[in-house]
Amino acid sequence: MIETASMTTPATHVASGSSAVAIRPAGADEAPALFQLITDNLEVGHLLPRPLGEVVLHVPRFLVAAGPGGIAGCAELAKLGPRVAEVRSLVVAAAHRRHGVGTQLLDAIVAQAREQGYPLLCAFTHDPRAFIRIGFSIVPHQWVPEKISTDCHACIWFRRCRQYAVVLDLQPKAQQP
Secondary structure (H helix, E strand, C coil), X not given: CCCCCCCCCCCEXXXXXXXEEEEEECXXXXXXXXXXXXXXXXXXXXXXXXXXXXXXXXXXXXXXEEECCEEEEEEEEEECCCCEEEEEXXXXXXXXCCXXXXXXHHHHHHHHHHHCCCCEEEXXXXXXXXXXXXXXXXXXXXXXXXHHHXXXXXXXXXXXXXXXXXXXXXXXXXXXX
């Protein structure tokens, strides 16, 4: 069963430097802060720009890493098709990097994709290391036609894309006898 809301994802906690963060669904009132976090990290994170209206529209699909100082990071689980979802806008604020916040967000997005019944999860990234560490594989872009038809054709970098396509098979493996 595939759902669009992320409200079933419970908050989890992870240490980030000297403070703890909670991974939880984003609230509708947090769209401007998510937009600002994404915009502030376009260059360093190699992110594609997201208009505020798009972030507002899709805020129910975002998870945030929230701490005492505000939002430390975010990630979105976006449906590309009935069998494929994508990790989008995975970003961690500079002060919270290298403390496991991005990995915690990624783990929560993977769990959410499994809960929602997606057999395949993908991402397009300039740095695939965090994805590979948790089991994603690098594949040719053509292996994710849903992404190409949804976003890539309209991108100014189409045909010159420098991102890696990574996928994670979420289907349970058959048990060996």
